[in-house]
Amino acid sequence: MIKHLCVIGVGLIGGSLARVLREAGYVGKITGASRNPEHLQKALELGVIDHYDTDLSSAVAGADMVFVSVPLGAMGAVFTTIKDSLENNAVVTDAGSAKASVVEAVKAATGEIPAWFVPGHPIAGTEQSGVEASFPDLYKGRRVILTPARETGAAAIQKVRAMWEAAGAVVNEMNVDHHDEVLAATSHLPHMLAFALVESLARMSEQREIFEYAAGGFRDFTRIASSDPVMWRDVCVANRDALLAMLKIFRADLDDLAAAIEQRDEKKILNIFQDAKSARDAFSE
Amino acid sequence: MIKHLCVIGVGLIGGSLARVLREAGYVGKITGASRNPEHLQKALELGVIDHYDTDLSSAVAGADMVFVSVPLGAMGAVFTTIKDSLENNAVVTDAGSAKASVVEAVKAATGEIPAWFVPGHPIAGTEQSGVEASFPDLYKGRRVILTPARETGAAAIQKVRAMWEAAGAVVNEMNVDHHDEVLAATSHLPHMLAFALVESLARMSEQREIFEYAAGGFRDFTRIASSDPVMWRDVCVANRDALLAMLKIFRADLDDLAAAIEQRDEKKILNIFQDAKSARDAFSE
Numbered sequence: 001m002i003k004h005l006c007v008i009g010v011g012l013i014g015g016s017l018a019r020v021l022r023e024a025g026y027v028g029k030i031t032g033a034s035r036n037p038e039h040l041q042k043a044l045e046l047g048v049i050d051h052y053d054t055d056l057s058s059a060v061a062g063a064d065m066v067f068v069s070v071p072l073g074a075m076g077a078v079f080t081t082i083k084d085s086l087e088n089n090a091v092v093t094d095a096g097s098a099k100a101s102v103v104e105a106v107k108a109a110t111g112e113i114p115a116w117f118v119p120g121h122p123i124a125g126t127e128q129s130g131v132e133a134s135f136p137d138l139y140k141g142r143r144v145i146l147t148p149a150r151e152t153g154a155a156a157i158q159k160v161r162a163m164w165e166a167a168g169a170v171v172n173e174m175n176v177d178h179h180d181e182v183l184a185a186t187s188h189l190p191h192m193l194a195f196a197l198v199e200s201l202a203r204m205s206e207q208r209e210i211f212e213y214a215a216g217g218f219r220d221f222t223r224i225a226s227s228d229p230v231m232w233r234d235v236c237v238a239n240r241d242a243l244l245a246m247l248k249i250f251r252a253d254l255d256d257l258a259a260a261i262e263q264r265d266e267k268k269i270l271n272i273f274q275d276a277k278s279a280r281d282a283f284s285e
Numbered sequence: 286m287i288k289h290l291c292v293i294g295v296g297l298i299g300g301s302l303a304r305v306l307r308e309a310g311y312v313g314k315i316t317g318a319s320r321n322p323e324h325l326q327k328a329l330e331l332g333v334i335d336h337y338d339t340d341l342s343s344a345v346a347g348a349d350m351v352f353v354s355v356p357l358g359a360m361g362a363v364f365t366t367i368k369d370s371l372e373n374n375a376v377v378t379d380a381g382s383a384k385a386s387v388v389e390a391v392k393a394a395t396g397e398i399p400a401w402f403v404p405g406h407p408i409a410g411t412e413q414s415g416v417e418a419s420f421p422d423l424y425k426g427r428r429v430i431l432t433p434a435r436e437t438g439a440a441a442i443q444k445v446r447a448m449w450e451a452a453g454a455v456v457n458e459m460n461v462d463h464h465d466e467v468l469a470a471t472s473h474l475p476h477m478l479a480f481a482l483v484e485s486l487a488r489m490s491e492q493r494e495i496f497e498y499a500a501g502g503f504r505d506f507t508r509i510a511s512s513d514p515v516m517w518r519d520v521c522v523a524n525r526d527a528l529l530a531m532l533k534i535f536r537a538d539l540d541d542l543a544a545a546i547e548q549r550d551e552k553k554i555l556n557i558f559q560d561a562k563s564a565r566d567a568f569s570e
Binding site for chain 1: 409470497504508
């Protein structure tokens, strides 16, 4: 049970966690916090939070769990602001989709890797953003990866794990660098491709007509290009090295395919497509 | 009305057209034809066709409409086989997703661009293939592009247009080369990216684990990598030049984004993502 949850950044991610924990009866009071009173007012009206505070250091007072769901670039400032106002028993966790940079930010703010901080990443979301898009089932059956350091307290890890399980998620632990590589591959790289493709097409002169003849496959393929630009800019900066490494691998493979098309190497083209289809079909099952 | 429809290649595309025309009472008899009796037997059992023939030249006898829905690489052989067996009043159309190569194939088979052939492309499909995946609503509200030449007969165009409208589709006419460029952008390029991405990840050593942590965005993004490899190999060969041109544009844009990430150029990254989001959001509406 969480007596008093403080959610810093009440958007899709933070709002959905607040909703499900309330629905599950797993939380007493919920405070929403951010620098933006309009977002917080909306969250209050929707019943997602009980009250709000635009001063982060007073917002965390009394909270035994603090959930930081802000873009990666805003993490450092949050930790610096809240670190001296946390209760002694408070546990802090986050939802950043790259983890090394968050651990660095906590370390820079506090001078150490504190026992009270559990780096976390719920592998869930939609291309929507904002508290209006939040819903209690977002985490149902989804994975949450925790990347604790040696310094992280065992009781803090256990408290965060129990919270996510109460939200319906499946919790795994993983090394920080491994997390960042896996996510660069399965999430960050695909987002880059979708953003880059839609931008390519939008700049082509016939853009309206081009989109007019796009079918369902294109719709699915480019859905993630509607994701929050600020959040994704921060992901690029925060997970720069792993993302650049994946981009390099992908570009080499794309160049290989383009060369096969140029050379009319039908056998090679077919092999690539068959391998991809097998892997994708296996993933579906 | 079509008295006797002959569908050559009874898979997702051909099977769905047969189903909807039957449902609409727009067709008398439906003959299925292909080189594969097992597929045809399945189509017969599903009630999609009335009977079948593995000899294409006898299959088209008596048909006033012939619908060729085979992979692009098989088009030439089909036209060569059927051209001397067509009824005088027969109209032939196809479903190839690149059109210049089909027009070339007809020309090579008959020595001319015949008045009875209407090049067509229904912009519809799923990542599934085979007659089992066919369903009557596949074309509902979808676009069908016809790319008639000067030599194409006006009555033939009208008959094909009426057929697609009976299937619930919206019919447009377009120049062949323009069709092939637009489709390279909205369909062929995205399929290349999806196939290349899934193949990249499948070859990475931690492949199982990587797919395990993939979320909904990845699922949508890579769905089209489950598409039929043979059909897509043929698209690459048939629409080679337009596709290579689009691949070149995309790679330049992706390199631009990668350079911005490498240089930590947050402003440029944000601009790219914002432009893409605006275009994709506008497309959704």
